[in-house]
Amino acid sequence: QSVLTQPPSASGTPGQTVTISCSGSSSNIGSNALNWYQQFPGTAPKLVIYNDARRPSGVPDRFSGSKSGTSASLAISGLRSEDEADYYCAAWDDIVSGPVFGGGTKLTVL
Amino acid sequence: QVHLVESGGGVVRPGGSLRLSCAASGFTFSDYYMSWIRQAPGKGLEWVGYISKSSASKSYADSVKGRFTLSRDNADNSLYLQMDNLSVADTAIYYCTRGSGPPDYWGQGTLVAVSS
Numbered sequence: 505q506s507v508l509t510q511p512p513s514a515s516g517t518p519g520q521t522v523t524i525s526c527s528g529s530s531s532n533i534g535s536n537a538l539n540w541y542q543q544f545p546g547t548a549p550k551l552v553i554y555n556d557a558r559r560p561s562g563v564p565d566r567f568s569g570s571k572s573g574t575s576a577s578l579a580i581s582g583l584r585s586e587d588e589a590d591y592y593c594a595a596w597d598d599i600v601s602g603p604v605f606g607g608g609t610k611l612t613v614l
Numbered sequence: 615q616v617h618l619v620e621s622g623g624g625v626v627r628p629g630g631s632l633r634l635s636c637a638a639s640g641f642t643f644s645d646y647y648m649s650w651i652r653q654a655p656g657k658g659l660e661w662v663g664y665i666s667k668s669s670a671s672k673s674y675a676d677s678v679k680g681r682f683t684l685s686r687d688n689a690d691n692s693l694y695l696q697m698d699n700l701s702v703a704d705t706a707i708y709y710c711t712r713g714s715g716p717p718d719y720w721g722q723g724t725l726v727a728v729s730s
Contacts, residue, residue, distance in 0.1 A: 506658055539716040541659075548709055548720040549659065560718070592659055594716035601673055603649075603716045605659040 507532065507604035508593050515612040521581040524609045526593035527574065532604055534574040536596040540567075543590045543608075552591075553578060580611070588613045616640040616719045618710045623724030630700050630728070636693040636710030636721060644688040647714035650695050652706035653723075660706075662695070664714040673714075678704075700728045 509527040516522040528534065538556050541549035551560050553569035556576065566587075568579045580587055593606040622634040634650070649664040663674035665684040672684050683696040693710055705728045711717035 536715075548722050550720070551718050554716075554718065594659070596715040600661075600675075602661045602664065602675060602714075603651075604661070607658045 506607035507597060507600070508595065508606035510591075510593060510606035510609045512607065513610045513612065515614055516580075516583045517614045518583055518585065520583045521579060522583055522611065524578045524580075524591050524593075524611070526576045526578070526606050528576075528595060528604075529574050531599045532574075532595040532597040533571065533576055535598060538569070538571055538576045538593055538595045540569055540578045541592045541594065543592065549592060583613055585613045587611060616712065618712065618719060618721035620708065620710045620721045620724035623708065623726045625727045625729060626700055628701055628728055628730055631696070631698045632700065632726060634695040634697070634708055634710075634724060634726070636695075638691045638693065638710075638712075641712070643686075643691040646712050648684075648686060648693045649711045649714060649717060650684065650693075651709045651711050651717070651720075652704075652726075653709070654703075654706040657706075662708070665693070666714075697726070700726075702728050704728050 540553035542552045543549040552563050552567050556571040557569040566581045590608045592608045597604040617639045619637045650662040665672045681699045685694045707723040709723045710721040712719045
């Protein structure tokens with residue numbers, strides 16, 4: 505049972521915009537910065553969004569993040585086949601005193 | 615370029631011990647908290663614990679508290695995870711990560727399999 509809640513799956517066709525949600529509480533998303541990670545099978549997660557909405561160098565601007573209250577979203581526009589991966593949200597939790605993660609969303613590009 | 619390389623994973627019996635290592639390069643290791651995060655096969659990500667820059671402060675997830683111990687050697691740019699009294703539930707890929715919160719960099723991971 506993950507502390508942050510994500511839909512288990514999402515899908516879209518090439519060129520579409522897909523949004524993945526992440527829901528938490530006042531002790532995590534509501535009071536701390538949120539990161540998003542992309543993970544391909546057999547590889548380590550890679551940071552794609554940090555501090556709610558900032559993109560690391562090298563991440564395409566097709567990836568964008570937003571946050572409101574205790575919920576956050578990752579949007580991927582101009583969907584491409586290479587975006588097919590698992591996506592995880594994560595934030596510091598003041599009660600756990602450590603980072604907490606969403607259960608992950610498997611994105612399928614149809 | 616930040617590089618984190620884990621080693622030490624393997625197969626161990628329930629109740630056994632294992633020590634994981636992480637070699638860091640490409641940044642000033644002593645300037646950063648470091649953490650371990652694990653991922654059970656086919657499952658999500660779980661924070662294991664973090665250690666402060668000077669090793670003065672350590673924090674662990676409840677699931678590993680009292681069984682796992684974090685340490686580091688700043689002179690050698692190395693992070694360690696001593697895992698004792700392992701159970702089947704500890705089977706996972708263990709990632710070395712930079713920072714105490716949601717990390718910015720991850721190693722490639724090392725697999726720990728606990729099986730009788």
